[in-house]
Amino acid sequence: MRPLNRPIFLNIFKIIEVINMSKVIHNFAQRISRETGNNETGVIVFGLQSLASLIFNYVVLAVLSYFLQVFPHTIIAALASSSLRIFSGGSHASSSLRCTIFGTLVFLILGRIAVTLAFFTSTAFFLSLGISIAVLATAAIFKYGYATTHKKPLNSYAHGIKLRTIAITVLFAWLAVILYLSYFYILSLQSRVFMASALTGIAWHTFCLTPWGHKVNQIADKQMQKLRL
Structure with missing residues (x-):
């Protein structure tokens, strides 16, 4: 048989x-x-x-x-990224299973990166990194923020502007918390973990909005398809 x-x-x-x-x-x-x-x-x-x-x-x-052993780093990064993705979109996998696999792998890596960044105790480092990422994220949201919702056209141009505005507001809320912690609580390990994790999540979301992010997602998706995942 x-x-x-x-x-x-x-x-x-x-x-x-x-x-x-x-x-x-x-x-x-x-x-x-x-x-x-x-x-x-x-x-x-x-x-x-x-x-x-x-x-x-x-x-x-x-x-x-x-x-x-990267639980808080990974979860905070995922929350930061997800909170922006809701309103500005981003690259997608071709199935929920592939999305879970690729997303889990990415955020575990981001969590490990955040562990390293959390060792820095310089206020200037987190201030400059936070502002730089926020500027890039703002530009990416306005330029690449999606024009469709769940693969359906937006009701109007104003609707698209509204979603982008909400995304920018959420971004600035994260930035405000990061700047506050970096200025007043830089010596707290918990604060540095939060800042490092949030920044890696925001940075990843920013990348996912760009054509390069979509390209990386497509490559990963094709590889998973070859593995029959």
């Missing part, structure tokens, strides 16, 4: 898992729709899928970063 191809065998279980999860989400969405009187079940399903994916991604990231 011919042995079963292992990658295909694993893919079968992946498909079954996705189908079962989709069924659970769809049933839950229908229940919410009935109880709230909202007939847009598709929108509810999309929201639940996004929430489930977000929770799963952070759980995986939290577990791995904990064992690699």
Whole structure:
């Protein structure tokens, strides 16, 4: 008897898992729709899928970063990046699984970089680094911030400006906290961990907005496809 191809065998279980999860989400969405009187079940399903994916991604990231001893660095970097990505977009993988794998790998690396940066005790270092990254991030958001939301055209030009404005506001909020900590609490290791982690997350998001970021994501995506992930 011919042995079963292992990658295909694993893919079968992946498909079954996705189908079962989709069924659970769809049933839950229908229940919410009935109880709230909202007939847009598709929108509810999309929201639940996004929430489930977000929770799963952070759980995986939290577990791995904990064992690699970069938990606070990794989570803060991910939160900083995600808070900007919501309003300004960025490069995407072709599937949620590839997004989880690539994102987890990237943020674990960023966490390790943040560990190194946190050793610096110079206020001038964090001030200059924070302002430099903020300037680049602002330019990237205005130039490359997405013109579509969930692959659908924005309702108007004003809508796009509004999203970019919110993203810039969130960016400046992060920067304000970083500048405050760098000036008043530079000797605190916890403060330096927060600043270093947030800056690496913002820097990565800035890169993801650019054509180079999209190119790197495409290369990683193709490699994962070759590995049948």
